[in-house]
Amino acid sequence: MVKADFGSDFQWGVSSAAFQTEGAWNIHGKGPSIWDTFTRRKGKIKNGHHADVASDFYHRYQEDIAFVKKLHIPNFRFSVSWPRILPAGIGSPNTKGLDFYDRLVDCCLQHEVDPWVTLYHWDLPQALQDKGGWTNRDVLSWMEEFAALVAGRIRDRVKHWMVLNEPTVFTGAGYFFGVHAPGLTGLRNFFPAAHHAALAMGRVGRLLRSEVPDAAVGSTFSCSGIHPATNRRRDVEAAKRADALINRLFIEPVLGIGYPVMDLKALKGIEKYMQAGDDSLLPFDFDFIGIQNYTREVVRHSYFVPYLKARICSAKSRGARPITDMGWEVYPESIYDMIKKFGAYPNVPKIYVTENGSAFPDTVANGEVADLQRLKYLQSHLAQVLRAKQEGLNVHGYFVWTLTDNFEWAEGYDARFGLVHVDFQTQQRIVKASGKWYGTFLDDQPAT
Numbered sequence: 001m002v003k004a005d006f007g008s009d010f011q012w013g014v015s016s017a018a019f020q021t022e023g024a025w026n027i028h029g030k031g032p033s034i035w036d037t038f039t040r041r042k043g044k045i046k047n048g049h050h051a052d053v054a055s056d057f058y059h060r061y062q063e064d065i066a067f068v069k070k071l072h073i074p075n076f077r078f079s080v081s082w083p084r085i086l087p088a089g090i091g092s093p094n095t096k097g098l099d100f101y102d103r104l105v106d107c108c109l110q111h112e113v114d115p116w117v118t119l120y121h122w123d124l125p126q127a128l129q130d131k132g133g134w135t136n137r138d139v140l141s142w143m144e145e146f147a148a149l150v151a152g153r154i155r156d157r158v159k160h161w162m163v164l165n166e167p168t169v170f171t172g173a174g175y176f177f178g179v180h181a182p183g184l185t186g187l188r189n190f191f192p193a194a195h196h197a198a199l200a201m202g203r204v205g206r207l208l209r210s211e212v213p214d215a216a217v218g219s220t221f222s223c224s225g226i227h228p229a230t231n232r233r234r235d236v237e238a239a240k241r242a243d244a245l246i247n248r249l250f251i252e253p254v255l256g257i258g259y260p261v262m263d264l265k266a267l268k269g270i271e272k273y274m275q276a277g278d279d280s281l282l283p284f285d286f287d288f289i290g291i292q293n294y295t296r297e298v299v300r301h302s303y304f305v306p307y308l309k310a311r312i313c314s315a316k317s318r319g320a321r322p323i324t325d326m327g328w329e330v331y332p333e334s335i336y337d338m339i340k341k342f343g344a345y346p347n348v349p350k351i352y353v354t355e356n357g358s359a360f361p362d363t364v365a366n367g368e369v370a371d372l373q374r375l376k377y378l379q380s381h382l383a384q385v386l387r388a389k390q391e392g393l394n395v396h397g398y399f400v401w402t403l404t405d406n407f408e409w410a411e412g413y414d415a416r417f418g419l420v421h422v423d424f425q426t427q428q429r430i431v432k433a434s435g436k437w438y439g440t441f442l443d444d445q446p447a448t
Protein backbone atom coordinates (compact mmCIF):
# COMPACT_ATOMS: atom_id res chain seq x y z
CA MET A 1 0.00 0.00 0.00
CA VAL A 2 1.42 3.35 -1.04
CA LYS A 3 0.00 6.85 -0.91
CA ALA A 4 -0.49 6.95 -4.69
CA ASP A 5 -2.99 4.07 -4.43
CA PHE A 6 -5.43 6.55 -2.90
CA GLY A 7 -5.23 8.98 -5.78
CA SER A 8 -3.63 12.40 -6.00
CA ASP A 9 -6.59 14.37 -4.62
CA PHE A 10 -7.03 12.26 -1.49
CA GLN A 11 -6.75 14.50 1.59
CA TRP A 12 -4.33 13.39 4.30
CA GLY A 13 -4.29 14.90 7.74
CA VAL A 14 -4.07 14.76 11.48
CA SER A 15 -6.73 15.93 13.95
CA SER A 16 -6.69 17.60 17.35
CA ALA A 17 -8.96 19.54 19.67
CA ALA A 18 -8.57 22.72 21.72
CA PHE A 19 -9.42 21.48 25.19
CA GLN A 20 -7.30 18.36 24.85
CA THR A 21 -4.15 20.21 23.84
CA GLU A 22 -4.11 23.95 24.48
CA GLY A 23 -3.87 24.27 28.27
CA ALA A 24 -3.59 27.99 29.13
CA TRP A 25 -7.01 27.54 30.64
CA ASN A 26 -7.19 30.98 32.24
CA ILE A 27 -4.62 32.91 30.23
CA HIS A 28 -5.11 36.04 28.11
CA GLY A 29 -8.75 36.53 28.99
CA LYS A 30 -10.06 32.99 28.37
CA GLY A 31 -13.22 32.16 30.31
CA PRO A 32 -13.90 28.77 31.92
CA SER A 33 -15.45 25.98 29.87
CA ILE A 34 -17.67 23.16 31.09
CA TRP A 35 -14.61 20.92 30.91
CA ASP A 36 -12.62 23.24 33.20
CA THR A 37 -15.45 22.87 35.69
CA PHE A 38 -15.93 19.14 35.16
CA THR A 39 -12.26 18.25 35.56
CA ARG A 40 -12.38 19.90 39.00
CA ARG A 41 -15.18 17.61 40.16
CA LYS A 42 -13.94 14.78 42.35
CA GLY A 43 -13.91 11.33 40.81
CA LYS A 44 -14.84 12.40 37.30
CA ILE A 45 -11.46 12.06 35.61
CA LYS A 46 -9.08 9.14 36.00
CA ASN A 47 -6.31 9.93 38.49
CA GLY A 48 -7.84 13.36 39.11
CA HIS A 49 -6.12 14.70 35.99
CA HIS A 50 -7.09 18.08 34.56
CA ALA A 51 -6.21 19.97 31.40
CA ASP A 52 -4.94 23.26 32.82
CA VAL A 53 -1.70 22.73 30.91
CA ALA A 54 -2.47 19.67 28.71
CA SER A 55 0.14 19.47 25.94
CA ASP A 56 0.59 23.26 26.19
CA PHE A 57 -0.34 23.78 22.56
CA TYR A 58 -1.30 27.38 23.27
CA HIS A 59 2.39 28.13 23.84
CA ARG A 60 3.96 25.39 21.72
CA TYR A 61 1.83 25.48 18.58
CA GLN A 62 4.80 26.52 16.46
CA GLU A 63 6.82 23.53 17.55
CA ASP A 64 3.83 21.23 16.98
CA ILE A 65 2.95 22.58 13.55
CA ALA A 66 6.62 22.10 12.65
CA PHE A 67 6.06 18.38 13.42
CA VAL A 68 3.08 18.34 11.07
CA LYS A 69 5.28 19.74 8.36
CA LYS A 70 8.15 17.43 9.17
CA LEU A 71 5.85 14.42 8.86
CA HIS A 72 4.66 15.65 5.44
CA ILE A 73 1.07 15.92 6.68
CA PRO A 74 -0.70 18.42 4.41
CA ASN A 75 -3.80 19.11 6.56
CA PHE A 76 -4.16 19.93 10.25
CA ARG A 77 -7.58 19.79 11.90
CA PHE A 78 -7.97 21.73 15.15
CA SER A 79 -10.89 23.16 17.10
CA VAL A 80 -11.53 26.65 18.41
CA SER A 81 -12.10 27.14 22.12
CA TRP A 82 -15.38 29.02 22.39
CA PRO A 83 -14.61 30.47 25.87
CA ARG A 84 -11.26 31.73 24.58
CA ILE A 85 -13.15 33.77 21.99
CA LEU A 86 -16.15 34.66 24.14
CA PRO A 87 -15.27 34.30 27.83
CA ALA A 88 -18.92 34.69 28.84
CA GLY A 89 -20.14 32.64 25.86
CA ILE A 90 -21.79 35.63 24.20
CA GLY A 91 -21.25 39.37 24.30
CA SER A 92 -17.87 40.96 24.22
CA PRO A 93 -15.19 39.02 22.37
CA ASN A 94 -11.69 38.43 23.67
CA THR A 95 -9.32 39.87 21.09
CA LYS A 96 -6.38 37.90 22.42
CA GLY A 97 -8.30 34.68 21.85
CA LEU A 98 -9.02 35.58 18.25
CA ASP A 99 -5.39 36.62 17.83
CA PHE A 100 -4.28 33.15 18.89
CA TYR A 101 -6.22 31.40 16.11
CA ASP A 102 -5.09 34.03 13.67
CA ARG A 103 -1.46 33.22 14.49
CA LEU A 104 -2.15 29.49 14.43
CA VAL A 105 -3.70 29.67 10.96
CA ASP A 106 -0.78 31.75 9.70
CA CYS A 107 1.68 29.33 11.22
CA CYS A 108 -0.01 26.42 9.41
CA LEU A 109 0.09 28.27 6.11
CA GLN A 110 3.72 29.24 6.56
CA HIS A 111 4.45 25.52 6.84
CA GLU A 112 2.25 24.80 3.80
CA VAL A 113 -0.21 23.00 6.03
CA ASP A 114 -3.88 23.58 5.31
CA PRO A 115 -5.91 24.42 8.46
CA TRP A 116 -9.25 22.61 8.92
CA VAL A 117 -11.41 24.08 11.67
CA THR A 118 -13.93 22.42 13.97
CA LEU A 119 -16.06 25.02 15.69
CA TYR A 120 -17.35 22.94 18.56
CA HIS A 121 -15.27 20.17 20.06
CA TRP A 122 -17.08 19.98 23.40
CA ASP A 123 -15.75 22.93 25.42
CA LEU A 124 -18.88 25.02 25.90
CA PRO A 125 -18.40 28.20 27.94
CA GLN A 126 -19.45 27.54 31.54
CA ALA A 127 -21.44 30.77 31.49
CA LEU A 128 -23.71 29.23 28.86
CA GLN A 129 -24.04 25.97 30.76
CA ASP A 130 -25.25 28.08 33.66
CA LYS A 131 -28.16 28.97 31.37
CA GLY A 132 -28.82 25.32 30.47
CA GLY A 133 -26.13 24.78 27.83
CA TRP A 134 -27.28 22.49 25.02
CA THR A 135 -30.64 21.94 26.71
CA ASN A 136 -31.50 25.60 26.07
CA ARG A 137 -32.67 26.32 22.54
CA ASP A 138 -30.93 29.69 22.73
CA VAL A 139 -27.71 27.74 22.16
CA LEU A 140 -28.52 28.09 18.45
CA SER A 141 -28.13 31.85 18.45
CA TRP A 142 -25.24 31.68 20.93
CA MET A 143 -23.37 29.38 18.59
CA GLU A 144 -24.14 31.56 15.59
CA GLU A 145 -22.57 34.50 17.40
CA PHE A 146 -19.44 32.47 18.12
CA ALA A 147 -19.26 31.09 14.58
CA ALA A 148 -19.62 34.51 13.01
CA LEU A 149 -16.75 35.89 15.07
CA VAL A 150 -14.41 33.04 14.18
CA ALA A 151 -15.39 33.13 10.52
CA GLY A 152 -14.95 36.88 10.43
CA ARG A 153 -11.38 36.51 11.62
CA ILE A 154 -10.02 33.57 9.62
CA ARG A 155 -12.38 33.01 6.66
CA ASP A 156 -9.85 34.41 4.22
CA ARG A 157 -7.46 31.54 5.00
CA VAL A 158 -9.59 28.62 6.21
CA LYS A 159 -11.56 26.70 3.62
CA HIS A 160 -12.68 23.56 5.51
CA TRP A 161 -15.11 24.03 8.37
CA MET A 162 -16.81 21.51 10.64
CA VAL A 163 -19.72 22.61 12.81
CA LEU A 164 -19.79 19.94 15.53
CA ASN A 165 -17.53 17.16 16.66
CA GLU A 166 -19.48 13.96 17.35
CA PRO A 167 -22.87 15.14 18.64
CA THR A 168 -23.75 11.58 19.74
CA VAL A 169 -20.81 11.55 22.12
CA PHE A 170 -21.11 14.99 23.65
CA THR A 171 -24.87 14.76 24.17
CA GLY A 172 -24.81 11.09 25.22
CA ALA A 173 -21.79 11.16 27.52
CA GLY A 174 -22.39 14.73 28.71
CA TYR A 175 -26.16 14.98 29.02
CA PHE A 176 -27.35 11.38 29.51
CA PHE A 177 -24.63 9.31 31.19
CA GLY A 178 -22.95 12.22 32.98
CA VAL A 179 -19.47 10.83 32.36
CA HIS A 180 -18.36 13.85 30.31
CA ALA A 181 -18.96 17.56 30.92
CA PRO A 182 -21.34 18.99 31.97
CA GLY A 183 -22.13 15.74 33.84
CA LEU A 184 -25.91 15.83 33.43
CA THR A 185 -28.04 12.72 33.23
CA GLY A 186 -31.37 11.41 32.04
CA LEU A 187 -33.62 11.81 29.04
CA ARG A 188 -34.93 15.20 30.13
CA ASN A 189 -31.42 16.54 29.51
CA PHE A 190 -30.45 14.28 26.65
CA PHE A 191 -33.46 14.86 24.38
CA PRO A 192 -33.36 18.66 24.30
CA ALA A 193 -29.54 18.65 24.05
CA ALA A 194 -29.69 16.20 21.15
CA HIS A 195 -32.38 18.12 19.30
CA HIS A 196 -30.55 21.42 19.66
CA ALA A 197 -27.27 19.85 18.54
CA ALA A 198 -29.06 18.45 15.48
CA LEU A 199 -30.52 21.87 14.70
CA ALA A 200 -27.16 23.57 15.25
CA MET A 201 -25.62 21.70 12.35
CA GLY A 202 -28.01 23.26 9.85
CA ARG A 203 -28.24 26.63 11.54
CA VAL A 204 -24.50 27.16 11.82
CA GLY A 205 -23.86 25.38 8.52
CA ARG A 206 -26.05 27.95 6.75
CA LEU A 207 -24.28 30.78 8.53
CA LEU A 208 -20.85 29.48 7.52
CA ARG A 209 -21.96 29.11 3.94
CA SER A 210 -23.03 32.73 3.80
CA GLU A 211 -20.06 34.10 5.76
CA VAL A 212 -17.41 32.04 3.97
CA PRO A 213 -18.61 31.75 0.36
CA ASP A 214 -15.94 29.41 -0.98
CA ALA A 215 -15.80 27.18 2.10
CA ALA A 216 -16.42 23.46 2.26
CA VAL A 217 -18.80 23.04 5.20
CA GLY A 218 -19.13 19.78 7.09
CA SER A 219 -19.68 18.22 10.48
CA THR A 220 -18.27 15.07 12.08
CA PHE A 221 -20.06 11.92 13.24
CA SER A 222 -18.83 9.12 15.49
CA CYS A 223 -19.69 5.67 14.20
CA SER A 224 -19.02 2.00 14.92
CA GLY A 225 -19.99 -1.17 13.15
CA ILE A 226 -22.73 -2.81 15.22
CA HIS A 227 -22.86 -6.60 15.30
CA PRO A 228 -25.50 -8.68 17.08
CA ALA A 229 -23.92 -11.11 19.56
CA THR A 230 -25.92 -14.00 18.07
CA ASN A 231 -28.29 -14.33 15.16
CA ARG A 232 -31.20 -14.80 17.55
CA ARG A 233 -33.96 -12.40 16.68
CA ARG A 234 -33.88 -10.45 19.91
CA ASP A 235 -30.13 -9.79 19.58
CA VAL A 236 -30.58 -8.74 15.97
CA GLU A 237 -33.35 -6.33 17.05
CA ALA A 238 -31.17 -5.03 19.90
CA ALA A 239 -28.37 -4.34 17.41
CA LYS A 240 -30.79 -2.36 15.25
CA ARG A 241 -31.78 -0.17 18.18
CA ALA A 242 -28.14 0.38 19.14
CA ASP A 243 -27.33 1.29 15.54
CA ALA A 244 -30.16 3.87 15.52
CA LEU A 245 -28.69 5.51 18.60
CA ILE A 246 -24.97 5.16 17.91
CA ASN A 247 -24.83 5.72 14.14
CA ARG A 248 -28.05 7.21 12.82
CA LEU A 249 -29.40 9.69 15.36
CA PHE A 250 -27.69 12.79 13.94
CA ILE A 251 -26.93 12.02 10.33
CA GLU A 252 -30.50 11.14 9.39
CA PRO A 253 -32.19 14.40 10.47
CA VAL A 254 -29.41 16.31 8.68
CA LEU A 255 -30.08 14.34 5.51
CA GLY A 256 -33.80 15.08 5.76
CA ILE A 257 -34.76 11.54 6.80
CA GLY A 258 -35.78 12.56 10.32
CA TYR A 259 -34.86 10.90 13.61
CA PRO A 260 -34.68 7.08 13.43
CA VAL A 261 -37.77 6.68 15.61
CA MET A 262 -39.00 3.60 13.76
CA ASP A 263 -36.03 1.57 14.95
CA LEU A 264 -35.74 3.12 18.40
CA LYS A 265 -39.16 4.02 19.70
CA ALA A 266 -37.79 5.80 22.78
CA LEU A 267 -36.55 8.58 20.48
CA LYS A 268 -40.15 9.71 20.17
CA GLY A 269 -39.40 11.68 23.34
CA ILE A 270 -37.44 14.16 21.21
CA GLU A 271 -40.68 15.32 19.64
CA LYS A 272 -41.58 17.15 22.83
CA TYR A 273 -38.72 19.58 22.11
CA MET A 274 -39.56 20.12 18.45
CA GLN A 275 -41.19 23.35 17.38
CA ALA A 276 -43.28 24.02 14.31
CA GLY A 277 -41.01 24.28 11.30
CA ASP A 278 -38.13 22.32 12.81
CA ASP A 279 -38.57 19.57 10.24
CA SER A 280 -37.39 21.95 7.58
CA LEU A 281 -34.63 23.47 9.72
CA LEU A 282 -32.95 20.14 10.46
CA PRO A 283 -31.75 19.23 6.96
CA PHE A 284 -28.60 20.80 5.58
CA ASP A 285 -26.64 19.96 2.45
CA PHE A 286 -23.15 19.67 3.84
CA ASP A 287 -20.30 19.70 1.34
CA PHE A 288 -18.76 16.78 3.21
CA ILE A 289 -19.26 14.71 6.31
CA GLY A 290 -16.50 13.56 8.60
CA ILE A 291 -16.83 10.07 9.96
CA GLN A 292 -14.83 9.04 13.02
CA ASN A 293 -14.29 5.40 13.68
CA TYR A 294 -12.21 3.54 16.27
CA THR A 295 -13.82 0.15 16.79
CA ARG A 296 -16.99 -1.92 16.43
CA GLU A 297 -19.59 -2.89 19.03
CA VAL A 298 -21.13 -6.29 19.69
CA VAL A 299 -24.63 -5.97 21.09
CA ARG A 300 -26.95 -8.27 22.98
CA HIS A 301 -30.57 -7.91 24.07
CA SER A 302 -30.96 -6.87 27.69
CA TYR A 303 -34.08 -6.40 29.76
CA PHE A 304 -32.13 -4.39 32.31
CA VAL A 305 -31.09 -1.45 30.16
CA PRO A 306 -33.94 1.04 30.09
CA TYR A 307 -35.22 2.36 26.72
CA LEU A 308 -32.54 0.72 24.61
CA LYS A 309 -33.04 -2.82 25.92
CA ALA A 310 -29.61 -3.62 24.59
CA ARG A 311 -26.14 -3.79 26.01
CA ILE A 312 -22.66 -3.73 24.57
CA CYS A 313 -20.60 -6.86 25.21
CA SER A 314 -17.12 -6.20 26.56
CA ALA A 315 -14.31 -6.39 24.03
CA LYS A 316 -12.66 -9.14 26.09
CA SER A 317 -15.66 -11.40 25.73
CA ARG A 318 -15.45 -11.31 21.94
CA GLY A 319 -12.37 -13.36 21.16
CA ALA A 320 -8.83 -13.00 20.08
CA ARG A 321 -8.48 -9.50 18.62
CA PRO A 322 -6.21 -7.00 20.39
CA ILE A 323 -7.80 -4.41 22.72
CA THR A 324 -6.58 -0.84 23.09
CA ASP A 325 -6.05 1.16 26.28
CA MET A 326 -9.58 2.49 25.87
CA GLY A 327 -10.92 -1.06 26.08
CA TRP A 328 -11.79 -0.90 22.38
CA GLU A 329 -11.43 -3.96 20.17
CA VAL A 330 -9.13 -3.51 17.17
CA TYR A 331 -11.49 -4.28 14.29
CA PRO A 332 -10.31 -2.59 11.08
CA GLU A 333 -13.19 -3.87 8.93
CA SER A 334 -15.44 -1.52 10.89
CA ILE A 335 -13.98 1.54 9.15
CA TYR A 336 -14.77 0.00 5.76
CA ASP A 337 -18.29 -0.87 6.92
CA MET A 338 -18.87 2.70 8.10
CA ILE A 339 -17.66 4.27 4.86
CA LYS A 340 -20.03 1.95 3.05
CA LYS A 341 -22.93 2.66 5.40
CA PHE A 342 -22.62 6.45 5.35
CA GLY A 343 -21.83 6.46 1.65
CA ALA A 344 -25.04 4.56 0.94
CA TYR A 345 -27.22 7.48 2.05
CA PRO A 346 -28.37 9.62 -0.83
CA ASN A 347 -26.93 13.14 -0.84
CA VAL A 348 -23.69 12.46 0.99
CA PRO A 349 -21.34 14.17 -1.44
CA LYS A 350 -18.02 13.40 0.17
CA ILE A 351 -16.79 11.43 3.14
CA TYR A 352 -13.59 12.21 4.96
CA VAL A 353 -12.41 9.99 7.80
CA THR A 354 -11.74 12.87 10.18
CA GLU A 355 -10.55 10.68 13.07
CA ASN A 356 -9.07 7.22 13.46
CA GLY A 357 -6.36 6.11 15.85
CA SER A 358 -5.53 4.10 18.95
CA ALA A 359 -4.25 4.33 22.51
CA PHE A 360 -1.61 1.88 23.59
CA PRO A 361 0.90 2.06 26.43
CA ASP A 362 4.08 3.65 25.11
CA THR A 363 7.55 3.36 26.53
CA VAL A 364 10.46 5.63 25.86
CA ALA A 365 13.71 3.72 25.45
CA ASN A 366 16.91 5.45 24.33
CA GLY A 367 14.93 8.44 23.17
CA GLU A 368 12.65 6.35 20.92
CA VAL A 369 9.07 5.15 21.16
CA ALA A 370 8.58 1.88 19.29
CA ASP A 371 4.77 1.92 19.23
CA LEU A 372 4.36 -1.00 16.88
CA GLN A 373 0.79 -1.76 17.91
CA ARG A 374 -0.35 1.74 16.94
CA LEU A 375 1.60 1.55 13.71
CA LYS A 376 -0.07 -1.75 12.84
CA TYR A 377 -3.46 -0.33 13.82
CA LEU A 378 -3.04 2.60 11.42
CA GLN A 379 -1.82 0.40 8.57
CA SER A 380 -4.63 -2.10 8.95
CA HIS A 381 -7.28 0.65 9.07
CA LEU A 382 -5.81 2.43 6.08
CA ALA A 383 -5.89 -0.83 4.15
CA GLN A 384 -9.66 -0.92 4.79
CA VAL A 385 -10.04 2.70 3.69
CA LEU A 386 -8.20 1.78 0.50
CA ARG A 387 -10.49 -1.20 0.01
CA ALA A 388 -13.47 1.16 0.23
CA LYS A 389 -11.84 3.61 -2.15
CA GLN A 390 -11.03 0.89 -4.68
CA GLU A 391 -14.63 -0.25 -4.60
CA GLY A 392 -15.61 3.24 -5.69
CA LEU A 393 -17.06 4.41 -2.35
CA ASN A 394 -16.93 8.14 -1.90
CA VAL A 395 -14.17 8.43 0.69
CA HIS A 396 -11.84 11.32 -0.06
CA GLY A 397 -9.57 11.72 2.93
CA TYR A 398 -8.13 10.29 6.12
CA PHE A 399 -7.02 12.05 9.31
CA VAL A 400 -5.19 10.33 12.17
CA TRP A 401 -6.28 11.04 15.71
CA THR A 402 -3.96 12.67 16.89
CA LEU A 403 -0.75 14.68 16.54
CA THR A 404 0.58 14.68 20.10
CA ASP A 405 -0.44 12.74 23.19
CA ASN A 406 -3.00 14.87 25.00
CA PHE A 407 -5.80 15.00 27.55
CA GLU A 408 -8.14 12.14 26.71
CA TRP A 409 -11.31 13.41 28.45
CA ALA A 410 -12.43 11.10 31.29
CA GLU A 411 -9.30 8.96 30.77
CA GLY A 412 -6.99 11.85 31.60
CA TYR A 413 -3.42 11.45 30.33
CA ASP A 414 -3.33 7.66 30.57
CA ALA A 415 -4.66 7.01 27.10
CA ARG A 416 -2.03 8.10 24.60
CA PHE A 417 -3.16 8.49 21.00
CA GLY A 418 -0.39 10.68 19.58
CA LEU A 419 1.95 10.18 16.64
CA VAL A 420 4.25 12.29 18.81
CA HIS A 421 4.96 11.30 22.41
CA VAL A 422 4.69 13.97 25.11
CA ASP A 423 6.38 13.84 28.49
CA PHE A 424 3.80 15.77 30.49
CA GLN A 425 6.39 16.73 33.16
CA THR A 426 8.79 18.40 30.75
CA GLN A 427 6.58 18.84 27.64
CA GLN A 428 9.35 17.21 25.65
CA ARG A 429 8.19 15.70 22.36
CA ILE A 430 9.47 12.55 20.61
CA VAL A 431 8.14 11.38 17.26
CA LYS A 432 6.96 7.79 17.73
CA ALA A 433 7.61 4.98 15.24
CA SER A 434 3.98 5.37 14.07
CA GLY A 435 4.62 9.06 13.36
CA LYS A 436 7.78 8.27 11.45
CA TRP A 437 5.92 5.65 9.43
CA TYR A 438 3.06 8.06 8.60
CA GLY A 439 5.63 10.69 7.61
CA THR A 440 7.44 8.30 5.29
CA PHE A 441 4.17 7.07 3.83
CA LEU A 442 3.12 10.65 3.02
CA ASP A 443 6.48 11.82 1.73
CA ASP A 444 6.36 12.53 -1.99
CA GLN A 445 10.12 12.71 -2.26
CA PRO A 446 11.47 9.99 0.00
CA ALA A 447 15.21 10.04 0.52
CA THR A 448 16.79 7.35 -1.59
Ligand code: FCB
Nearest residue numbers: 017165166169222401408
Ligand atom coordinates in the same frame (compact mmCIF):
# COMPACT_ATOMS: atom_id res chain seq x y z
C1 FCB B 1 -13.22 10.92 19.79
C2 FCB B 1 -13.05 12.39 20.09
C3 FCB B 1 -11.64 12.84 20.24
C4 FCB B 1 -10.78 11.82 20.94
C5 FCB B 1 -10.97 10.44 20.36
C6 FCB B 1 -10.14 9.37 21.00
O1 FCB B 1 -14.46 10.49 20.19
O2 FCB B 1 -13.63 13.16 19.06
O3 FCB B 1 -11.64 14.07 20.90
O4 FCB B 1 -10.96 11.86 22.29
O5 FCB B 1 -12.32 10.08 20.43
